[in-house]
Amino acid sequence: MLEVDGITKSFAGFTAVNKATLTVGVGQVHAVIGPNGAGKSTLFNLITGHLTADAGEVRLEGKRLTGLPPHAVVRSGLGRSFQRISVFSKMSVRENIQIGLVAREREELCFWRPLRDRRRDTDELLETVGLIDEQNATAGQMSYGKQKQLELALALAGQPRILLLDEPTAGMSPRETDECIELVMRVVKERGMTLLFTEHDMNIVFGIADRISVLHHGEIIASGAPEEVRANTSVQEVYLGRPAR
Incomplete structure (x- = not known):
């Protein structure tokens, strides 16, 4: 590999x-x-x-x-996590994962064009890492362990x-x-x-x-x-x- x-x-x-x-x-x-x-x-x-x-x-x-x-x-x-947590701390957990999916699909972020709905893929990743109940929480305000779970979801968003x-x-x-x-x-x-x-x-x-x-x-x-x-x-x-x- x-x-x-x-x-x-x-x-x-x-x-x-x-x-x-x-x-x-x-x-x-x-x-x-x-x-x-x-x-x-x-x-x-x-x-x-x-x-x-x-x-x-x-x-x-x-x-x-x-x-x-x-x-x-x-x-x-290849997906990766870091020693120091690397998440979008001011965004919600759900928004973090959506950004990861956007990056995977190479879609540009344009304020005049809404992003394609990714509800199913986002929900799947939230369920996978056990953050479905925290999906609307602000990432930077969660516990260290929860932020690590989110970082794992971001790595998985790229389908490594x-x-x-x-x-x-x-x-x-x-x-x-x-x-x-x-x-x-x-x-x-x-x-x-x-x-x-x-x-x-x-x-x-x-x-x-x-x-x-x-x-x-x-x-x-x-x-x-x-x-x-x-x-x-x-x-x-x-x-x-x-x-x-």
Whole structure:
């Protein structure tokens, strides 16, 4: 589904991502983990076109994404959420989703021409993420967890085949975390999507991931099934902690 081949990015002489390579299979739940500052968000920004790579290539189902702007990457079939919530805070939940649908269909926003009715598609997304009762609420006034649900709906509005989530549970309470992961996994399974995500909660990572890649100082130092990564001595030393002897 997704191939990242030798992607590299430096800032003023500092190499944030160094020849990172990973492959995400169709329908796979793939986690990227690593300490703070390892380069996880930079890697995601390179994949999604928010940053331009110095070297390397990104391909989605064989199609080259490298060099494309973010909106073109989205239209290629990739959806994304961010560490910091990215919603239209002064608009209602329903209006947020309608904007996402407008973007998907490339319809221009013109004040003299009413938008085509999208009631059915909007209602479907509201039901999918559990926000039908909050559809008229102002997005920026909802709880953090609810805003994360809305951000997921915005990503789904583009009908992605692969979903990238950058620390989806960061800042959430234990209850919100459980609800978030349950929602994400249900949506991924129901829609047959591929999932690539970063996460600091190792219980979540090892509980849902089919494959894990470990990033350290911008380099992928290990990649494999959860049990392989857990047993990797290099990973234990730099991130998981060396087991007691």
